[in-house]
Amino acid sequence: MSREAGRRSGRRPGTSGAREQILAAARSAFADNGYDGTTIRRVARAAGVDPALVHHYFGNKRQLFVDAMDLPANPAEIIEGLVATGDPEDLGERMIRFMLNVWDQEEDRAPLVAIVRTAMSDDQAATMVREFATTEILGRIVKAARGDNQDLRMTLLASQVFGLLIMRYIIKLEPLASAHPETVALAMGPTFQRYLTGPISQASSIGASRTERSAPVERSSTNISSDS
Amino acid sequence: MSREAGRRSGRRPGTSGAREQILAAARSAFADNGYDGTTIRRVARAAGVDPALVHHYFGNKRQLFVDAMDLPANPAEIIEGLVATGDPEDLGERMIRFMLNVWDQEEDRAPLVAIVRTAMSDDQAATMVREFATTEILGRIVKAARGDNQDLRMTLLASQVFGLLIMRYIIKLEPLASAHPETVALAMGPTFQRYLTGPISQASSIGASRTERSAPVERSSTNISSDS
DNA sequence: CGTTGAGTTCAACACTTGTTGAATTCCTTG
DNA sequence: CAAGGAATTCAACAAGTGTTGAACTCAACG
Secondary structure, eight states: OOOOOOOOSSOOSSOOOHHHHHHHHHHHHHHHHHHHHOOHHHHHHHHTSOHHHHHHHHSSHHHHHHHHHOOSSOHHHHHHHHHHHSOGGGHHHHHHHHHHHHHTSHHHHHHHHHHHHHHHHSHHHHHHHHHHIIIIIIHHHHHTTOSTTHHHHHHHHHHHHHHHHHHHHTSOOTTGGGOOHHHHHHHHHHHHHHHHHSOOSSOOOSSOOOSOOOOSSOOOOOOSOOOO | OOOOOOOOSSOOSSOOOHHHHHHHHHHHHHHHHTTTTOOHHHHHHHHTSOHHHHHHHHSSHHHHHHHHHOOSSOHHHHHHHHHHHSOGGGHHHHHHHHHHHHHTSHHHHHHHHHHHHHHHHOHHHHHHHHHHIIIIIIHHHHHTTOSTTHHHHHHHHHHHHHHHHHHHHTSOOTTTTTOOHHHHHHHHHHHHHHHHHSOOSSOOOSSOOOSOOOOSSOOOOOOSOOOO
């Protein structure tokens, strides 16, 4: 990791692998601190090189992010495979097992966490994620599973996927963060499955719940302005 | 909104309400851009005042955030009321209706969105949210509902609450973002209810799913280093 | 061995940020 | 109307940022 750091200038002897070290440091930094929270100077220090070397290889910060986030696999293909494999009644649990299988490996998770963190940072980034998720990922899953209310099912599913991702890997709420993948698959599987193929527009809770119910809390319609 | 902007210096005539305008601009800015993405200069410009006035009133950026985020109600009390009101079999739907009732009002939602955005920005903020959510909010809900696996139920619930919050108000994925509250209550109610009081550790999917299943995807154990 | 080019560092620029102290204008109280 | 204090702005500082160009050192190739 650390060669002699005291050299004044010029090329270091031997094969340094500095480019890969910069990429690894960038992945880690973006995942931990988000895009804005990551400085090129800190990435460079973590990689043991000069900040200018980062620009030498990647041009600018945005390109460093793009190169560091380079996803190993095409999500579209993976989804096609998942959907085509087993019978649709198992798709929910299969999805969970697959996702945890990938994300429980830190080096595979880092790019995704970094992207999610960045997506939450401001409105513009959120829009990019919305469009990508809509067209590239979610549509394929739900289309392959059932017919009615596809769009709503898609977004319900997305909400639980995001919630799982955030709670397990970002907020790290225990015991979910350390739970065995199979525990999660069993606990969340029915939720995924119901969003995919179950009933979602009837009052189908466990006890016999009344369907109509008045709002239990009255809204306070106060406004902030103080101009009387 | 805009008084005469060309005055050179000194106090402006009349009651300006600048302090409230700064707070409103800060809430909006923190909600849209997160903590780091919000600059005091932009808040000041949106409020039509000089940046120094922000420091005059709030001292520093952190305190501006705290004052702007000042929540209108005590979450602990609200939860106690929700839990005590009806029978436990309805708690899931009641929670959803209540949350949407509050968050669908933009001025009530802004502080929460700002806090969530900030919580996602880096690890340190995530830790703060984790501790607050654990001790102040989630524990009370689940404790009042059922006995077994309380901690796991709590985090499962949190994942779906966060997912809903993020998808509806931050990523704004349609049709969930614009769906009628009752639609959401009916669609997500069973999920909430099952996490609260339903079975969560058995293979209880809709079709007869086999309980044990080998991993459907083989892990690629490649590492990043290129040193051959 | 000389040349060329890639790897690497140094030093600096232009910019933005949070923050501060002094100066100016108005309101309020006597 | 005089005085004190609050509201407001101006101008500046120190720190940190992404980025750039020049300089230096090594490896490879003829």
